[in-house]
Amino acid sequence: MDFEPRYTAEQEAFRTEVQEWLRDNIPTGIEHPADSSDLTYEQYQLRRDLGRRLGDKGWLWPTAPEGYGGGGLTVDHSVVLEEEIDGYNLSLPPYYDSGGRLGGNSILVWGSEEQKQEFLPKIFKGEIRTWQLLTEPEAGSDLANAKASARRDGDDYVINGQKVYVGSAHGSDYMWTITCTDPEGERHHNLSWFMVPSDLPGISVFPMDLLSSAGESGAGSGVKNIVYFDNVRVPARNLIGGENEGWKVATTHLELEHGTGGKIGRNWIVDRIFDYCVTNNRRGEPLSKDPDVRERLIDIYIDAEIGRLFQLRNYWMRHSGANVTYEGPQASYFRKMSGLRIATGILDILGPAALTKDSQWGAGEGHIEAHQRAAIIALHPGGTTDIQKVIMSRRIGIGRQQRERAGALA
Amino acid sequence: MDLSLTEEQEMLKSAVRRFVDTEYPKETLLELAATGQSAPSEPWSKLAATGWLGIIIPTEYGGEGGSFTDAGVMFEELGRGPVPGPHISSAALGALAILEAGTEEQKRSLLPDIASGRRTVALAITEADYQWDESDVQAIASTDGDGYRISGTKVYVYDAAAATDLICAVRTENRQHVGLALVPADAPGVSVRKLEGFAWNLAEVRLDGAQIGPSGVLSGRAMPGASPFSGGWLALEQAVAAAIPLLCAYQVGGSQQVYEMSVDYSRTRIQFGTPIGRFQRVQDHIINLVNELDSARWTTYEALWKLDSEREAADSIHLAKTVSSAAYYNACNHAHEVHAGVGSTTEYGLTLHTTASRTLYQFLGDPKFHRRRLADALGL
Numbered sequence: 001m002d003f004e005p006r007y008t009a010e011q012e013a014f015r016t017e018v019q020e021w022l023r024d025n026i027p028t029g030i031e032h033p034a035d036s037s038d039l040t041y042e043q044y045q046l047r048r049d050l051g052r053r054l055g056d057k058g059w060l061w062p063t064a065p066e067g068y069g070g071g072g073l074t075v076d077h078s079v080v081l082e083e084e085i086d087g088y089n090l091s092l093p094p095y096y097d098s099g100g101r102l103g104g105n106s107i108l109v110w111g112s113e114e115q116k117q118e119f120l121p122k123i124f125k126g127e128i129r130t131w132q133l134l135t136e137p138e139a140g141s142d143l144a145n146a147k148a149s150a151r152r153d154g155d156d157y158v159i160n161g162q163k164v165y166v167g168s169a170h171g172s173d174y175m176w177t178i179t180c181t182d183p184e185g186e187r188h189h190n191l192s193w194f195m196v197p198s199d200l201p202g203i204s205v206f207p208m209d210l211l212s213s214a215g216e217s218g219a220g221s222g223v224k225n226i227v228y229f230d231n232v233r234v235p236a237r238n239l240i241g242g243e244n245e246g247w248k249v250a251t252t253h254l255e256l257e258h259g260t261g262g263k264i265g266r267n268w269i270v271d272r273i274f275d276y277c278v279t280n281n282r283r284g285e286p287l288s289k290d291p292d293v294r295e296r297l298i299d300i301y302i303d304a305e306i307g308r309l310f311q312l313r314n315y316w317m318r319h320s321g322a323n324v325t326y327e328g329p330q331a332s333y334f335r336k337m338s339g340l341r342i343a344t345g346i347l348d349i350l351g352p353a354a355l356t357k358d359s360q361w362g363a364g365e366g367h368i369e370a371h372q373r374a375a376i377i378a379l380h381p382g383g384t385t386d387i388q389k390v391i392m393s394r395r396i397g398i399g400r401q402q403r404e405r406a407g408a409l410a
Numbered sequence: 411m412d413l414s415l416t417e418e419q420e421m422l423k424s425a426v427r428r429f430v431d432t433e434y435p436k437e438t439l440l441e442l443a444a445t446g447q448s449a450p451s452e453p454w455s456k457l458a459a460t461g462w463l464g465i466i467i468p469t470e471y472g473g474e475g476g477s478f479t480d481a482g483v484m485f486e487e488l489g490r491g492p493v494p495g496p497h498i499s500s501a502a503l504g505a506l507a508i509l510e511a512g513t514e515e516q517k518r519s520l521l522p523d524i525a526s527g528r529r530t531v532a533l534a535i536t537e538a539d540y541q542w543d544e545s546d547v548q549a550i551a552s553t554d555g556d557g558y559r560i561s562g563t564k565v566y567v568y569d570a571a572a573a574t575d576l577i578c579a580v581r582t583e584n585r586q587h588v589g590l591a592l593v594p595a596d597a598p599g600v601s602v603r604k605l606e607g608f609a610w611n612l613a614e615v616r617l618d619g620a621q622i623g624p625s626g627v628l629s630g631r632a633m634p635g636a637s638p639f640s641g642g643w644l645a646l647e648q649a650v651a652a653a654i655p656l657l658c659a660y661q662v663g664g665s666q667q668v669y670e671m672s673v674d675y676s677r678t679r680i681q682f683g684t685p686i687g688r689f690q691r692v693q694d695h696i697i698n699l700v701n702e703l704d705s706a707r708w709t710t711y712e713a714l715w716k717l718d719s720e721r722e723a724a725d726s727i728h729l730a731k732t733v734s735s736a737a738y739y740n741a742c743n744h745a746h747e748v749h750a751g752v753g754s755t756t757e758y759g760l761t762l763h764t765t766a767s768r769t770l771y772q773f774l775g776d777p778k779f780h781r782r783r784l785a786d787a788l789g790l
Contacts, residue, residue: 001479001715002412079411121672252728278790281748288790297790298781305729309708359533388698398696399676399687 003312004113005079014077017083018059032089034115034357034366036096036220036322037169037213043235044170047095048129055126060093063319064104069121075319080266086266086405096168097123098219103195106252106338109408110193110354112243118237119174119195130195131167132253133177133227141387142180143250144188148229150179151178153237155182157194165208165381168221171370175227178250190294191246193253195238202232212373214381231262242390256381258391260326262314269371270304271362273297273346287349296345303338324406326395331386336379343375411476413711419483426487429460432444435713436759443762445604446611447572449530457493458527463501466656472522473505477486482659489663492766494611496530498660503654504531507577511590511628511645517588518682520592532573534564534593534615535646536591540774542650544643547588549617551580551639558622559636560591560599563616568773570602570613571594577628578617579646582639589639590646593620610769652717654727654774658710658734660704661770662764665734665741671760672696672748692748699744706730707735728784732777738767 027046033039052260054060055069062078064070073081085092093100099124107119141146148161157180166175175196182190197202206226213221240251273281277287277297278407287293310331317324347354350363379385397403415423416497418545423549433453448454457463465481467473476479487695488497502522507532508520523529550563561578570576593600599620605612630641665740676687686692713730742764746753753760775783 001711002719003413004714005411077413134564227555273788274788294785294790295781296789298785301788302729302733302782305709306705306733309712310704312411313413313704313708316411320412320414322414330701330704333697391694392700393687393693393699395688396672396673396696396700397677398687398693399685 003009008075009079011076011080014222015084018081019388021057022084022088024152026088026090028048030088030090034364035212035370036222039169039222041170045097046281050090050127051093051095051126053095053126054092054094055124058124060126061100061104061124062092064120064124067109067125071124082264089268093126094111095129097129098221099132099172099174099176100128100168101255102132102253103130103174105248105256105409106176106193107240108196108275109244109252110249115195115237115240122173129171130172130174130176131164131172131198132376133164133166133175134253136163141384143254144191146178146191146249146299147181147183148177148179149183150181150192150194150234150239152181153233154281155240156233157192157236159194159196159202159234161225161229163222163229166205166225166227167223168213169207169223169329173203174198175203178246181246185244188344189244192243193240193246193249193251194234195240196232196234198240200234202230204228204230210377212370212377214374214378216230252409254383255407257326257407258332258388258389262311262331264312264316267308269342269346269367272367272378273300273349276364276368278351295350296349300342300345302342307331307335307338318409325403326392328406329383329388329391329395332382333392335383336388336393339375339378343354343372347372414482415479419480420638422480423487426462426484427490429457430487430491430493431622433457434493439491439759439762440494440756442494443756443765445571446494446609447496447569449496449527454527455658456539457497462523462529463497464521464525465501466788467501467509467521469524471525472519472523478655478714479711480647481656482714485656485659486663487667489660490667492660492664492667492762498530498573498653498657499532499569499573500524500530502574502656503533503649504576505529506578506592506649507646508628508651509658510649511630513629515627516592516625516693519769525788529575529578530569530573530786531569532569532595533646533763534567534570534576534578534617536566537562539565540566544588544780545578547643548583549580550580550583551589552583552628554621554674555576555619557626557708559616559621560593561619563614565614566605566609566772567602567615568769569602569611571611576600576615578615579643580639582637587637587640589637590624590630591639592626592628593617594621596748597621604771608765608768612769613697631740645768650774653726655713655717657770658713658730660707660737661734661767662706663704663712664770665699665706667690667698668741668760668763669699669787670705672699672745675752686748688757695744695747699741699748700790702737702740702744706734709733724743724787725784726767728780728787730778731775732784735771735777735780738763739771742767 015343031043058071062071062073062081066072104123150157150159178193181192208224213224280287314327314331353363354368357369394404434454442448464473465476469475505524551560571597576593578593580591581588597620599618601616603614605684627638629638630645632638632641677685679686709730713726716726
C-alpha cells in the first residue's frame with residue numbers, strides 16, 4: 001500500500017510548471033470571506049477569470065477528457081495541481097460550479113456525441129458556470145417525485161415548475177435540471193434532464209433567507225435561490241439521456257454527489273482550531289494545555305483523520321477503477337456527522353467566541369462562526385444523513401440478497 | 411498512491427483465510443475458548459509449521475522477513491477467527507522486543523525458535539497500578555552472582571499461560587532503571603495463575619526470586635558500563651509501538667468477521683414476515699458497525715504503511731489503537747443488537763469476538779491512554 005501520491009521526475013517538473021503558472025496567473029486581491037455569501041460580484045469575477053485561464057490550460061478539470069476541452073491529465077498530475085492550488089486556499093474550480101461537476105460528468109456518461117461537443121468544452125474550459133436544480137417543495141429526499149414538468153412542443157420542451165435550494169450568488173449561465181416528462185408515467189420512468197440556458201424567457205430567480213448555505217469559503221455557494229420556470233421553451237437537443245430516461249442519469253449525478261468522488265485535502269476548520277488553541281492563551285497558558293480542551297481537540301482530530309482517510313480511499317477507488325459499493329454515501333454520512341461533532345467540540349472549547357464574528361470578541365476571523373452555522377445546515381444538502389444510510393444499506397445488501405449497484409461514473 | 415494489497419499479499423490473505431477456515435473451525439475455537447489460548451494444540455502446531463509466526467522476523471534469524479503490512483494482512487485474517495494466541499504476544503511483540511533489545515547472540519538463539527513456534531513468548535509488563543507506563547513497574551531484579559533474581563507480581567498478563575518464556579519489565583535494585591528480563595515460564599519461583607471470568611487469557615504472574623543468568627537480560631542500547639537494565643524500557647516502548655498496528659489489524663479482522671455475520675443474519679432471520687435487515691432500525695446497527703470497521707481498517711493500514719516506509723509513525727500508531735480498540739468493542743455491541751438472543755448463545759460464535767474485544771480494548775493501552783499519547787505526539 002501507498003497512502004501518498006508518488007511523484008516521478010516528470011511530475012515534479014510539472015509541479016514547477018504549475019507553481020510558476022499559478023504565481024503569474026492567480027489574480028492579486030482574491031479574498032476568502034469566512035461566509036461565502038459575503039463574496040462580492042467583483043470577487044466572483046476574479047475567480048471566474050482565474051477559472052477561464054485555468055480552463056485554457058486544461059487545468060480547470062484536469063482529468064476530464066482532452067477531446068471535450070478537459071486536461072486529459074493523469075490522476076497523479078491532477079493531485080499535483082490540487083495540492084498547489086490548495087496552497088492558495090483555492091480549489092478546482094475556484095468557485096461554486098455544482099452543475100458543471102455533476103452535470104458535466106452525467107453528460108460525459110449519458111450525453112450524445114453532439115451534446116458532449118456542445119456542452120462539455122464550455123464547462124471544462126470555464127466559459128460557463130452551471131447550477132444544479134433538483135429539489136422541489138414536494139421532492140426533497142424523494143427526488144423521483146419531481147413535479148416540474150417538461151412538455152414536448154415541436155422542436156422544444158416547455159418547462160413549468162419550481163426548484164428550491166438552487167445555486168449561489170451572482171447567477172449562472174446554465175441550469176442542469178431534472179423534470180417530469182410524463183406525469184401519468186410509472187415512477188422512475190417519467191423523468192428527464194435538461195441543460196437549460198439561464199437567460200431563457202420565463203426563468204426567475206429569488207434568493208432564499210437561510211441560516212447558512214453550508215458552503216465553505218469562496219467555493220461555497222453562499223446563497224441559495226428559488227427558481228421558477230414559467231413556460232420556458234428549451235430546445236429538444238438540450239434533453240440529456242433521453243426522454244423518460246432521467247433516473248439512470250440521476251444515478252450518475254447522485255453517485256458523485258453522495259461522495260464517491262473522494263478528495264485529497266486538508267480540513268481547514270480543524271487546522272484553524274488547532275492553530276487557535278496552540279497560539280491563544282487563557283489564564284496564562286495556551287488553551288491546548290487545558291486537559292478538557294486537549295480531550296476535545298483529540299476528538300476533533302480523530303474525526304478529521306477518519307474523514308480524510310475515507311475521502312482518500314474514495315479518491316483512490318474512483319481513479320483506480322476499484323469496485324465501489326457503499327463507500328460514497330459512507331464518506332458523505334461520516335463527513336456530515338463528524339462535521340457536527342467537530343462544531344460541538346469547537347463550541348465546547350471556545351464558548352460564545354465561536355458564535356460571533358465580532359472582530360474583537362469572535363474567534364477565528366469569522367470562519368468559526370460561519371462553521372458553527374454550516375455544520376448543522378450541512379446535514380441535508382446532497383442527500384440527508386438518513387438517505388445516505390438508506391443507500392449504504394442497499395449497497396451492502398442488508399436484509400437483501402441482491403446488492404444495489406453504484407451509479408456509472410465516467 | 412495505491413491502497414490495494416500486492417498480489418503476494420492477496421495470496422497470503424487467502425492462504426491464511428483457508429488455513430483458519432480449515433484448522434480453526436468454530437467447533438475448535440469453542441473448545442479453545444475454555445482456555446482462551448491455542449498453544450499448545452494441534453492447530454497451533456500446524457500454524458507454527460506454516461512459518462507465519464516468523465513473518466516479521468528477518469530471514470537471517472529464521473523468519474520470513476516480511477513487511478509490517480504483510481504481517482498486518484496475516485493478523486487480520488487470524489483476527490477473523492478469532493484465533494487465540496499467543497501469536498500477537500510471541501510473533502509480534504516478543505519477536506520485536508528481542509529484535510529491539512536483544513544482543514546478536516540472543517537474536518540468533520531466540521528468534522528462530524519463535525519463528526518455528528518451539529518457543530512462545532509473552533510480555534509481562536503491567537502490575538497492580540496497570541498503566542502501561544515505566545512508573546508502573548515495581549518488580550525487582552536483584553544481583554545474584556553474575557546473574558539476577560526476579561521478584562514481583564505481574565498482573566493482567568496476556569497470553570502468559572500459553573508462553574514458554576516471559577519477557578518481564580523489571581526495576582533495578584537502586585530503582586533507577588527499568589529493563590527487560592527473559593524468564594523461562596517453568597523456572598523455579600515462577601507461577602502463572604489464570605484470571606477467570608470475562609477476561610480473555612489474562613493471568614497473574616508471580617515471580618518469587620526466579621533466577622536468570624546474564625544472558626537473560628535483554629539490554630537494548632544500554633551504554634557500555636551502565637546497568638544492562640538501563641536500555642530495556644526504551645527498546646520495549648519501540649517494540650510495543652511497532653506491534654500495536656499488528657494488534658489493530660487483528661481487531662480489524664475481528665470487526666470484519668462480526669460485520670459479515672451481521673449482514674448474513676440480517677438477510678436470513680425472518681421476523682414480522684420479512685428479513686430483519688429490511689427494518690431501518692436494524693440497518694442502523696450495521697451501518698454503525700461498518701463505519702467503525704472502516705475507521706479501524708484505514709487508520710491501521712496507514713500506520714502499517716508508515717512503519718514500512720520508515721516515516722514518523724507515532725501519531726498514526728496512537729490513532730490506530732484508539733480507533734481500532736473502540737471499533738472492535740463497538741462492532742461486537744452492534745452485532746449483538748442485530749443478533750439479539752441468538753448472539754448470546756455460546757455455540758453461535760459471536761461471543762468469542764465479544765470476549766476478545768474486551769481484553770484487546772485495553773491490551774497495550776486503552777483508548778484514553780493512547781489519546782493522551784496522541785495529544786503529546788501532535789505537539790499540543
